[in-house]
Amino acid sequence: MSHTLGVRQAQKQKTRRALLDAALELLEEQSLSSLGLREVTRAVGVAPTAFYRHFRSIEDLGVALVEEALGSLHPMIRTIVSTTGDGEERIARAVELIAGHVDAHPAHVRFIARERHGGVQAVRAAIRDQLALFAVEVGEALAEDPVSAGWGEEDLVMLAQLYVDQMLGTASLFLEAPVGEARERVFRMAVRRLRLIGTGRAHWLDGGVGG
Template sequence: MGSVSSSPVPRVPESRSERKERTRRAILDAALDQLADESFGSLSLRRLTKQVGIVPTAFYRHFSTLDELGLALVDESFATLRAMIRDVRRGEPAPDTLIDRSVDVLSAQLDANMAHFRFIGRERYGGVTVVREAIARELALFERELATDLARMPGLERWGAADLALLAGIFVNLMVAAAGEMVSPEAEDAAVRRGIEDTLRRQARMVVVGAAGWRPLGG
């Protein structure tokens, strides 16, 4: 009995919108690759498009300027992390639980999106104003969302807005500083990485203990 040969499944042609999205993604990935070793201000459009395999003028079909590319990188760097941290805070967990979950989420996100966090860490105080300001806005949004959640925690219900904002800012600054250490070459050593995470947990708990004895200023 002869074997029945199956005909190859016809390949569905890629649509124009799919090609455009694939090229846009390639530009973002190439930018992250180059930004691993240089600042956004020194990013070269010619080198970037050469790596992607397009002519420089084709870049402008996807981004009107290099600054717009930078803003897109900021947006996608924060989008997933913000959603995951929001999920961690859901259900009003106890402070220790919130700290541990947040550190775990941060660590997992760093592993999954190392290039994004290196970009954020370098450009937070970088020379390109529009990118630096976009990062500052994202961090401020983190602080506002966290302050809202902190206001519902036992012992903090009577704190004023100024004190809650200050406490939220301390937590966010701790997380950002730790993230910068976690993406450093030294943190590729597992023991160093664990040490950074443990230090972050202890620092955050110290803040919680201090907050318990703080006399709100009001406002």
């Protein structure tokens, strides 16, 4: 399908991947603003100066990681919003998908959770922008749901952002409780939270505040 890269380009991509992977691994025990360029190249087994062939700075690498990490999250969101079934089924399915994603990409989840409020401005901005796009997508899906009939625009936006936040928060909790009873508790709590939000949704227009 895509044009075959030359041996040279392929090798470069490989080194780039190695740098990203090594950084992601190192970031499990520290944050981006303390990650050293030399630290990353050392982990890959490459000269420090080779770093500059791929990224201008650690900050730059961080932004690349954001795209990668949230890129892997994107399909999951599409799956969740397109899942059919009644409320309870959808909720359980959504939490299972989140748990599965955390199992599959723990380092990505950790990175986003950590750097969302982290010390590197450019990375925070990149995460914020991507999450805003997610919220728009969720918002559009919500707008098509009959439950949202009569909802105001700002209310839909609020709900979409709330769902995105819940997703991230839940993912982060799964990260700290990957197995056993703790994981079960996170699962139940996440389900309850979504159930509460769903209940609020169902009765949103009851009081006559809508419009």
